[in-house]
Every structure is written in structure tokens, then in C-alpha cells.
Amino acid sequence: MKTFSTLAMVCLAGITAACPAAFAAPAKVERGLAESYGGVVVNQTITVAGQEFFQYFVALWRERELSERFAITVIERPSARWGGQVWVEFAQRRVFQAPLSSARSGLRSLSEQAVDLVYQTVIDTEAERLLFRDADLGADEF
Numbered sequence: 001m002k003t004f005s006t007l008a009m010v011c012l013a014g015i016t017a018a019c020p021a022a023f024a025a026p027a028k029v030e031r032g033l034a035e036s037y038g039g040v041v042v043n044q045t046i047t048v049a050g051q052e053f054f055q056y057f058v059a060l061w062r063e064r065e066l067s068e069r070f071a072i073t074v075i076e077r078p079s080a081r082w083g084g085q086v087w088v089e090f091a092q093r094r095v096f097q098a099p100l101s102s103a104r105s106g107l108r109s110l111s112e113q114a115v116d117l118v119y120q121t122v123i124d125t126e127a128e129r130l131l132f133r134d135a136d137l138g139a140d141e142f
Contacts, residue, residue, distance in 0.1 A: 039071065042072070049107060050084070053100060053107045072118065074088050085097060095122065
């Protein structure tokens, strides 16, 4: 069994005294990470239509109240034959999914529908998470 040298123990004690937040409880660290990544919208689109959908979506998403508190991901799976799929994930769950055609004429209305549905789902999910407590579920499970 290896033991720390006295110099290492003094350095470790100095670090914990200087920065107690670095050694906070895991719940506090997770909460801090969630707060620091709030408002991030990750773009995982590939095609031109997917990029355009993402641009419309983000522009409309940023206009929503409290949207800067949530991190979401927009993902596209293109298909040359069927036009592909686009979906939005929040808290590792798919909250919106729709077919994405290569014709870009309906992308603005599709993104408006997506923002409405995603925003309502995110708000409902957060309200449920704050109101419902179960000892058997973790903080990210609902």
C-alpha cells in the first residue's frame, strides 16, 4: 500500500483549503456543471437543410423566456432516399422528432413547431423534476 509523502499531504491540504468548491459534494458539482452549460444548443446536423433548420431553431429558441437555462442538442440523421430525420434531445431524452425533407421551403414552419413543442416539454420536465422527489431515482432520472 502506497502512502503519501508529507509534502504531498501538505499540498493537498493547501489545495482543499484554498479551493473548497473543487472538493464539493457530487450533487453540488453536477448542479454547477448544469448551470455552467445552460443555454448551450449543440449542433449535430449534417446537410444544408439540417443546418438551415438548426439556424431557424436556435434563433427562435433564444427568443423564449428562460431558454438560457437549458442545454439541448439538435441531431440529424440524413438519408438520400427518404430525406432524413431531425430530432431534439433534452436531458438525454428525445423530446421532438420529425422527418426532414431536402426541400427547404417548409423548414421555417417546422422549426417553429419544434421550438413550441420542445419548449413546452422542457418546462414541463423541469417542473416535474422540481416537484417530484423519489429516493429511488437519481437527480437526472424522471
